[in-house]
Amino acid sequence: MSITAMRVGSVFRVAMRPFTLPRPRYTGPMQEKAREFSVGPHESGRRLDLFLAEKLALSRSRVRRLLARGAVRLAGAQLGESAKGRTLVSGDALSVDPYRRPENECTRPEPDASLAVLAEGRGWLALDKPAGTPVHPLSENETGTLLGAVVARHPEIQGVGEGGLRSGVVHRLDVDTSGVMLMATTEERWQSLRRAFEEHRVEKVYQALVAGQLEVAGGANAGLALARHRPARVRVVDSEERERARGVWDCRMTWRPLEVFEMATLLEVRPETGFLHQIRVLLAHRGYPLLGDRSYGGPDAAGSAGRHMLHATRVAVDDVEAESVPSADFAELRDRLKAGHAW
Numbered sequence: 001m002s003i004t005a006m007r008v009g010s011v012f013r014v015a016m017r018p019f020t021l022p023r024p025r026y027t028g029p030m031q032e033k034a035r036e037f038s039v040g041p042h043e044s045g046r047r048l049d050l051f052l053a054e055k056l057a058l059s060r061s062r063v064r065r066l067l068a069r070g071a072v073r074l075a076g077a078q079l080g081e082s083a084k085g086r087t088l089v090s091g092d093a094l095s096v097d098p099y100r101r102p103e104n105e106c107t108r109p110e111p112d113a114s115l116a117v118l119a120e121g122r123g124w125l126a127l128d129k130p131a132g133t134p135v136h137p138l139s140e141n142e143t144g145t146l147l148g149a150v151v152a153r154h155p156e157i158q159g160v161g162e163g164g165l166r167s168g169v170v171h172r173l174d175v176d177t178s179g180v181m182l183m184a185t186t187e188e189r190w191q192s193l194r195r196a197f198e199e200h201r202v203e204k205v206y207q208a209l210v211a212g213q214l215e216v217a218g219g220a221n222a223g224l225a226l227a228r229h230r231p232a233r234v235r236v237v238d239s240e241e242r243e244r245a246r247g248v249w250d251c252r253m254t255w256r257p258l259e260v261f262e263m264a265t266l267l268e269v270r271p272e273t274g275f276l277h278q279i280r281v282l283l284a285h286r287g288y289p290l291l292g293d294r295s296y297g298g299p300d301a302a303g304s305a306g307r308h309m310l311h312a313t314r315v316a317v318d319d320v321e322a323e324s325v326p327s328a329d330f331a332e333l334r335d336r337l338k339a340g341h342a343w
Contacts, residue, residue, distance in 0.1 A: 034073075034095040034096060034097045035055075035056070035095065035096045035097075036093070036094065036095045036096075037051075037052075037055055037093075037094045037095075037096070038091070038092070038093055038094075039051070039088045039089065039090055039091060039092040039093075039094070040090060041090045043088065043090070044088065044089050044090040045087060045088070045089075046087070046088050047084070047085055047086070047087065047088070048067075048072075048079075048083055048084060048085070048086040048087075048088055048094075049063045049064060049067075049084040049085065051088055051094075052066070052072070052094070052096065053226055054225060054226055056096065060084075063084070064081055064084050066096065067079055067080060067081045067083060067084055068080065068081040071096055071097045072094065072095070072096050073094065073095045073096075074086075074092060074093070074094055075092070075093050076095075105140055105163075105164035105165050106140060106158060106164070106165075107136065107137055107140070107145070107147050107148055107151045107158065107164075107165055107167060108137070108140060108141070108142070108143055108148055108151070109148060109151040109152035109155065110143055110144075110145075110148035110149050110151070110152050111152040111153075113143075113144070113148060113149035113152070114149065115127065115146075115149040115150065115153065116128035116130075118180060118322040118323070118324055119320075119321065119322040121319060121320065122186075122189070123184055123185055123186035123188060123189030123190075124182060124183070124184050124185065124189050124193065124320055125150065125154070125182070125183045125184075125185065126180055126181070126182055126315065126320070126321075126322030127146060127150070127180070127181045127182075127183065128178075128179065128180065128181075128324050129146055129173055129177075129178055129179060129180075129181040129312075130178055130327065131175075131176050131177065131178040131307050131327060131329065132175060132176060132307065133145065133146055133175070134146070134175050135147060135169060135172050135173060135175075135181065136165055136166050136167075136169055137165050138165065139165070140165070146181065147165075147166075147167065147168070147169065147183070150168065150183055151167070154168075154185050156185055156186075157183065157184075157185045160184055160185060160186065160187055160190050161184060161187070161190040161194070168183040168184050168185060168190065169183060170182045170183060170184050170190060170193045170194060170197065171197055171274065173312060174277070174280075174308075174310075176292075176307035176308055176310075177308070177310045177311070177312065178310075178311045178312070178324075178326075178327040178330065179206070179311040179312025179313060179324045179326075179327075180312045180313065180314060180315045180322050180323065180324045181312070182315055182320065182322075192318075193317070193320070196317045196318065197274060200272055200273060201317055202315060202316070202317040203270075203314065203315065203316040203317065204270065204271055204274075204312070204314070204315055205268060205269070205270055205312070205313050205314035205315075206268070206269040206270075206271070206279060206310055206311060206312050206313060207258070207266065207267065207268060207269070207310075207311050207313050207326055207330070208255075208266075208267045208269050208279060208283065208290055208309060208310050208311075209264055209265070209266055209267075209290065209291045209292075209309035209330070209333060209334060209337070209343075210264060210265050210267055210283055210288040210289060210290055210291065210309075211263070211264055211288060211289055211290075211291055211297065211300070211301045211343075212263070212264065212265065212287060212288045213260050213261075213262075213263075213264075213265055214255075214257055214260070214265040214267065214288050215257055215260050215265075216257070217254070217255065217256035217257065218254070218255060219252065219253060219254040219255065220251070220252065220253055220254075220282040220285075220286065221250070221251075221252045222236050222237075222250075222251055222282060222285070223236070223237040223248040223249065223250055223251070224236060224237070224248070224249050224251045224275050224276075224278065224281060224282075225237050225248050225249065226276070233277075233295065234275070234276050234277045234278075234281045235281070236281060236282070236285045249273070249275050250273065251271075251273045251275050251278050251282065252271070252272040252273050253269060253270060253271040253272060253273070253278065253279065253282060254269070254270050254272070255267045255268065255269045255270070255283075256268050259334075259338065261337040261338060261340075262337075262340055263337070263342060263343075264291060264337050264343065265288070266334055266337075267283075268313075269283075277295075277296070279310060280293055280295070280296050280308060280310065281296055284296035284297055284301075289301040290308040290309050290310055291303060291305045291308070291309045291333065291343050292305030292306065292307050292308045292309050292343075293308035293309075294308075295308075303342065303343040304343060305333060305343055306329065307329075309330055309333060311324070311326045311327060311330050312324065313325070313326070
């Protein structure tokens with residue numbers, strides 16, 4: 001069997017020769033409503049893929065996948081991937097089904113992959129995601145993902161929620177973020193958890209190691225947007241742009257110091273909203289970047305840390321509850337800082 005490796009960020013993701021799995025079981029029509037957008041006068045002339053990337057808080061590559069799957073309609077007409085560069089005009093009416101099931105894609109089961117289950121209940125799993133492990137694959141041939149390990153133990157998850165390569169995925173953690181991660185094994189549970197996240201009813205608690213001494217509890221309420229020409233990066237927008245509300249997401253979170261060291265601080269962070277890189281961006285914007293965060297903290301914050309130091313310690317909503325202790329590398333760096341060493 002031939003094996004190839006792709007570098008994604010700072011980690012390698014492994015791809016293997018294609019294989020065949022049965023098509024996922026269809027579990028009935030989606031109840032999630034399509035999202036609808038109207039192009040305003042100030043948005044006329046925008047590319048379709050850029051417009052949707054901002055509105056949906058997705059990368060342009062994910063928008064292209066939505067187009068390829070027929071999830072996007074303009075004035076009721078289904079668009080394909082070739083429409084990604086289409087120029088929009090004022091008054092254009094778009095509808096997007098972001099959870100449209102792929103018809104053929106399946107996630108490769110990985111029975112030999114390790115899987116740490118923190119808690120489980122009717123239709124849900126709480127997993128302890130290791131740093132460096134992607135939540136789901138980008139292609140059918142990719143291995144080394146959390147979902148691959150879950151599929152091997154819970155094959156019924158295939159086709160749940162978004163289906164395909166994101167079956168059962170309720171929310172996401174960055175590749176290098178560790179800690180509690182929820183997945184749904186039934187459609188009913190996926191729908192209820194998705195609603196809870198969208199309504200901001202989920203209690204989410206993180207621990208973060210940041211550069212500098214942050215001795216006072218506080219919070220942030222800021223507008224975030226995808227950085228143009230850099231879809232994997234996020235920026236904080238100024239108040240004027242935030243008022244125009246062009247692809248700007250209002251993001252809120254609070255923090256309190258747990259331990260203050262000579263050159264760093266251990267924080268408890270509670271995001272009220274969910275947006276790509278939200279915790280990393282907002283703390284860096286305040287001058288306290290995560291240790292190891294090369295993207296938003298630069299080389300000074302990176303030091304010798306192998307990844308950004310962010311761990312999801314708790315997730316709870318309704319009857320779902322799970323907690324995770326910080327990973328070994330996180331705890332080791334915390335102890336080094338406590339002993340007065342640099343990172």
